[in-house]
Amino acid sequence: MTRAISLHDLSKTYPKQPAPAVDRFSLEIPPGEFLVLLGPSGCGKSTVLRMIAGLEDISSGELLLDGEYANNLAPGDRRMAMVFQNFALYPSMTSRQNIGFPLRFEMPGEDQNPRVEETARILGIEEILDRYPGQLSGGERQRVAMGRAISRHPSVFLMDEPLSNLDAKLRSHLRAEIARLTRGMGVTTVYVTHDQAEAMSLGDRVAVMRGGVLQQVGSPRDTYHLPVNVFVAAFIGTPRINLLQATVLAPLGGGMWIDFGRQRLGLPEPLSLDHQMLRIQQGRDIIVGLRSEAVRIAAPSSAHAGEVVLSGIVEHVEYQGHECLVHLNTGAKPAVVPELEAPRLPAQRTRSAARRAAAGPGGLGKLARKAAGRFPGLLQEPDGAGAVKVLDPPPADRAEQPTGDLVVRTGPDIRVRPGDRVPLLVDLAHLYVFDNTGRRICPAPAEQPRLE
Structure with a gap:
């Protein structure tokens, strides 16, 4: 039987740490859902998982399992199975023994082999049941670790970055297997990762965390297309969303422009409801977000309705076979999300x-x-x-050079070279605007999700 999990203002503090590792985390996970906890290293996602498992004490708040208070419930009584990042197999036991180990306590005196072999068939590892972990590849060891969890027929799967130690090809293969297994078993799953590609491909919902605080919860589609703030927008999406610093210019009786410094993007009249919201930002600094697919390289004469014109100088072209990523300099200044950026050397050093x-x-x-x-x-x-x-x-003349950067996704047949100045058409329907606190103000969501 699968379980519902309710987290009400869950917090975790550690001695000698000024800030809580998890701060008032609230979330409802219905039975059978595959929920992904996503965020950068140190954001508290594994701590939330360990509190659900009972491996970490809860400093404050409530954990409910099927509506029953479970803060003080022993880990063994929660009917949960956990898969760790480092496989956590007993090296002196065969795969068969590792998979069957938890059954010793659940089925004392009973024959465990039928359950172990059933699990092995599900995972396709029957031929390695009599091998030791040292004789297995990384992917095989992770399958055995998953088998140990599956054999218990748990009510909840907890997975703590189970694929991060594997190579890219194997990660992709096991990702599909995990999705197939969990959906086939219909078991509630909480999956922790810092890889947004995993989160988007696996989760029914994605919960994005930052600094111990829940930022946004929603379907992969919603978190990509309707990020509540600049952090979520920057963390989700490959290549990363283009974030440019700008200023709103909206003189009385005139039009409205978004000023990037060396270029201005004019908003067509009459203004949409979303763009009318920008009037209150008149003269203020904002952050403009543009996904790589929201801009195309094309002549102004081919503009569609809702597209406006910019230009850029080609800096670099990444040929990827099925597409190209063109890096352009628009003269704007890129906005920085501190948690996601490496430090930069000052130009004068x-x-x-x-x-x-x-x-x-x-x-x-x-x-x-x-x-x-x-x-x-x-x-x-x-x-x-x-x-x-x-x-x-930094170039010697960095101070005189524009530092704006825009990445545009194009077809593989694009013919541009570094140094070329090219016309750009920006789709205003996919233009995001964030205020100086990082909150999204355009396009306006129908219902603003909870944001701490």
């Missing part, structure tokens, strides 16, 4: 100063100095944890 700052004392410094000498096109900058990040060097 010299190459030698950057090397000295990266090098520091000790063995790591020696490696950094060697790398800087061998690859002079790269600069290193240490982060707060002591790791070294490799960054592109």
